[in-house]
Amino acid sequence: xxxxxxxxxxxxxxxxxxxxxxxxxxxxxxIDVSVSRNGETFTQSYYPxxxxxxxxxxxxxxxxxxxxxxADSFPQGAGILSEFPDHxxxxxxxxxxxxxxxxxxxxxxxxxxNAFPGGVNEQALxxxxxxxxxxxxxxxxxxxxxxxxxxxxxxxxxxxxxxxxYPFLTAMxxxxxxxxxxxxxxxxxxxxxxxxxxxxxxxxxYDRFISEFKExxxxxxxxxxxxxxxxFRLVIDSKSDSEEVYKIRFRNSLGAFEVIExxxxxxxxxxxGDETSYKELTDYNFYENRRNRVVLIExxxxxxxxxxxxxxxxxxxxxxxxxxYFYYPDGTFFRCSVKADKMxxxxxxxxPTSVALVVTEVGTGKYISxxxxxxxxxxxxxxxxxxxxxxxxxxx
Numbered sequence: 001x002x003x004x005x006x007x008x009x010x011x012x013x014x015x016x017x018x019x020x021x022x023x024x025x026x027x028x029x030x031i032d033v034s035v036s037r038n039g040e041t042f043t044q045s046y047y048p049x050x051x052x053x054x055x056x057x058x059x060x061x062x063x064x065x066x067x068x069x070x071a072d073s074f075p076q077g078a079g080i081l082s083e084f085p086d087h088x089x090x091x092x093x094x095x096x097x098x099x100x101x102x103x104x105x106x107x108x109x110x111x112x113x114n115a116f117p118g119g120v121n122e123q124a125l126x127x128x129x130x131x132x133x134x135x136x137x138x139x140x141x142x143x144x145x146x147x148x149x150x151x152x153x154x155x156x157x158x159x160x161x162x163x164x165x166y167p168f169l170t171a172m173x174x175x176x177x178x179x180x181x182x183x184x185x186x187x188x189x190x191x192x193x194x195x196x197x198x199x200x201x202x203x204x205x206y207d208r209f210i211s212e213f214k215e216x217x218x219x220x221x222x223x224x225x226x227x228x229x230x231x232f233r234l235v236i237d238s239k240s241d242s243e244e245v246y247k248i249r250f251r252n253s254l255g256a257f258e259v260i261e262x263x264x265x266x267x268x269x270x271x272x273g274d275e276t277s278y279k280e281l282t283d284y285n286f287y288e289n290r291r292n293r294v295v296l297i298e299x300x301x302x303x304x305x306x307x308x309x310x311x312x313x314x315x316x317x318x319x320x321x322x323x324x325y326f327y328y329p330d331g332t333f334f335r336c337s338v339k340a341d342k343m344x345x346x347x348x349x350x351x352p353t354s355v356a357l358v359v360t361e362v363g364t365g366k367y368i369s370x371x372x373x374x375x376x377x378x379x380x381x382x383x384x385x386x387x388x389x390x391x392x393x394x395x396x
Contacts, residue, residue: 001029003098006056008111012088012136012171012196014254016119019062021093021111023048025055032096035064037089065089065115072323074167074257080187080204081177084169085195087255088114114196116171117255118149140171143224146232147172148200149256151317153310156232161261163247165206165236167199169256175224181209181217202234246302248338248359250324252317260318262357263305298334298361300326303354315340315355326359334361 007022023031023046030045042064048055067089075082091113098109120128120135128134139145139154146156149169153159173195179187187208192198202220209217220234249259279287304315318324319340327333339358 001025001027001031001097002100002106003031003095003109005095005098005109005111009113010134010136011113012141013113013115013134014119015062015065015067015089015115015117017062017125018060019065019113019115021059021061023057023059023095028055031057031059031098033059033061034094034096035061035091036094037065037091061091061093062115065091067117070117070251070255070323074169074199076167076201076203078199078201080179080189080201080208081192082167082199082201083192083195084197084199087169088116088196090114090196116149116197118253120253136171142231143172143175143227144229144231147224148232149252149254150258151252151254152258152314155310156230157235158232159235159237162206162236162238163245163261164259165201165203166249166257166259167201167203168258169197169254170200171197172224173198178223179205179209180221180223180230181213181215182219183213183215183217185209185213185215185217187212202236206236245329247327248318248324248336248357249327249333250318250321250338252321258314260304260314262302300359302357302359304357306354312353312355315357319357326361336361 002025004024005021006024007020009019009021013019021033025031025048028048028050030047032043032045034041034043036042046057046059048057071087074084093111093113095109097106099107101107124135128138131138136142140147140149146154146158147170148158149171150158173192175191177189177191177200179189187205189205205220206217209215209220216238218236218238220236221230222232222234223230244263246262247259248262249257252258277289277291280290282288304311307315319338321338324336324338325333326336336359339360341356341358
């Protein structure tokens with residue numbers, strides 16, 4: 001049966017949102033579809049309904065697309081652009097005997113796409129649909145927009161602290177990128193073509209401007225291909241709000257990791273688990289109280305520092321994240337869950353706002369160890385602030 005495909009999800013989509021194909025036929029009958037992913041094929045039949053003289057239906061294949069394993073860290077030190085091939089799910093959508101050729105007869109319709117972890121909220125989906133776009137066409141695969149998988153902002157100016165520069169995920173593969181510093185110096189980066197997405201490490205670009213041009217740039221303008229109009233500008237703040245600098249690395253709504261610096265004095269308020277006690281007969285034939293070692297849960301309260309409205313929305317993403325890590329100034333870290341005791345701000349933000357975060361270690365520990373000497377350990381990590389080719393923190 002001949003089938004007309006009115007709408008596809010595009011070459012890229014998110015696993016957390018419906019992945020919809022809109023189909024139409026001239027006659028009633030079963031539409032047989034299949035979805036192939038990771039060597040598996042799922043088949044199902046759909047029956048269209050009559051509307052305005054034609055038969056149509058919507059087919060959501062998101063239930064066939066899933067990813068159970070995600071990298072808990074992104075590689076660093078692999079270059080400004082590095083491949084990240086296993087982050088997305090490649091799939092092929094097939095409609096059996098959907099295309100009619102007068103000579104050859106019926107043949108299958110096929111569509112190939114890539115689905116990424118994460119998703120977009122319903123309000124954004126509705127707004128995109130009204131304008132006939134999705135997040136990829138509007139921004140993430142647009143040569144003239146902020147194409148980073150970041151939830152900091154949709155705008156073309158991204159403000160980050162130097163300590164927050166962590167490899168950004170992007171689907172802008174197959175294109176040469178140019179990075180222009182505040183002083184007008186340029187770095188040209190060859191494209192990555194072998195994967196549907198890659199990592200863009202601005203730490204490496206920042207270091208190149210220092211090592212090649214002796215410039216500690218305040219901004220990095222990003223251009224795609226031969227475009228004379230920049231895609232976006234990264235504004236780098238090298239100053240810290242506090243002597244005590246902590247960082248939280250978390251997986252954002254778009255399935256990518258980001259880092260946020262939290263400033264202010266961290267208050268350690270460890271929680272003790274329930275005590276299990278018992279009596280034991282001694283060698284002197286009387287009973288003494290004993291107890292099992294008490295489990296301790298690390299809990300830290302810290303302020304975010306004054307944030308803009310965009311930053312507060314970014315913090316909301318952090319609080320809702322399913323994977324987060326808290327980093328001490330010496331680079332040691334633990335996996336955590338993050339909550340906000342109270343998060344209130346006005347729609348029209350006129351006064352600075354700081355949010356108090358409660359960071360809780362997800363694991364429980366019975367044993368305590370003194371602080372480790374990071375300099376004595378052979379580890380890899382991000383460049384330190386002097387960018388002298390030594391590493392001071394690890395995210396692996």
